Amino acid sequence: MQVTTIRARNIFDSNSYLLQAEKGFILVDTGVATRRSALVAALKDAGCRPGALRLIIITHVHTDHVGNAAFLRDKYGAPIAAHGAEMGAAEHGDMFWRPHALPVAARLAKVASTLAGVVRFEPFVPDVVIGDGQNLAPYGLDATLLHMPGHSPGSICVLTSEGLCFCGDLVRNSHGKVRRNRIVESRADYEASLARLRTLPITTVYPGHGEPFRSELLQTVF
Numbered sequence: 001m002q003v004t005t006i007r008a009r010n011i012f013d014s015n016s017y018l019l020q021a022e023k024g025f026i027l028v029d030t031g032v033a034t035r036r037s038a039l040v041a042a043l044k045d046a047g048c049r050p051g052a053l054r055l056i057i058i059t060h061v062h063t064d065h066v067g068n069a070a071f072l073r074d075k076y077g078a079p080i081a082a083h084g085a086e087m088g089a090a091e092h093g094d095m096f097w098r099p100h101a102l103p104v105a106a107r108l109a110k111v112a113s114t115l116a117g118v119v120r121f122e123p124f125v126p127d128v129v130i131g132d133g134q135n136l137a138p139y140g141l142d143a144t145l146l147h148m149p150g151h152s153p154g155s156i157c158v159l160t161s162e163g164l165c166f167c168g169d170l171v172r173n174s175h176g177k178v179r180r181n182r183i184v185e186s187r188a189d190y191e192a193s194l195a196r197l198r199t200l201p202i203t204t205v206y207p208g209h210g211e212p213f214r215s216e217l218l219q220t221v222f
């Protein structure tokens with residue numbers, strides 16, 4: 001399967017991934033709004049024009065992954081898929097909006113993100129609510145969506161039948177070292193998700209930040 005990596009190249013350096021599907025494309029994450037024109041140019045270069053995008057998958061509702069979600073839905077006519085636990089944040093355009101009090105660890109991240117001015121984004125109501133084990137066959141891709149909470153309540157991974165795993169911010173590749181994320185809303189959920197990730201039939205991991213890496217490196221995460 002053809003995968004096009006689109007790097008935001010800003011302070012976040014977040015990745016979007018364009019996956020070739022049957023009769024079109026699926027986009028995993030959308031980067032930041034300030035890099036919108038570069039994202040659109042990359043989609044065009046890859047042959048993805050309005051009408052050819054079948055689905056926009058949001059690995060989790062953090063500003064560096066959803067900055068162009070509403071825009072792309074309008075421009076390309078593609079539905080947005082996100083996990084139910086991220087709906088409130090998406091609808092409020094606030095990556096730390098929760099229906100309950102924010103856990104202590106996330107409160108610190110919220111303060112830092114507020115100071116950096118990156119908490120808010122253009123709000124959107126997802127069209128497709130992702131459930132654990134949901135298959136992407138209706139969108140032309142042999143892949144499964146997995147609920148992997150911890151970094152945020154509704155974080156998900158995309159696992160293709162070929163063993164490619166788009167893991168969002170569950171782990172990141174920092175210059176060849178695979179690291180845990182520093183933002184963890186639920187430590188128990190996070191460790192369970194990481195343990196589950198290690199059991200999956202993965203060949204290559206495509207993280208939200210950093211270069212793709214071989215699955216063997218998941219055994220060395222620290």
Ligand SMILES: [Zn+2]
Pocket residue numbers: 060062151169
């Ligand atoms: Zn994140």
Ligand SMILES: [Zn+2]
Pocket residue numbers: 014062064065169208209
């Ligand atoms: Zn991120």
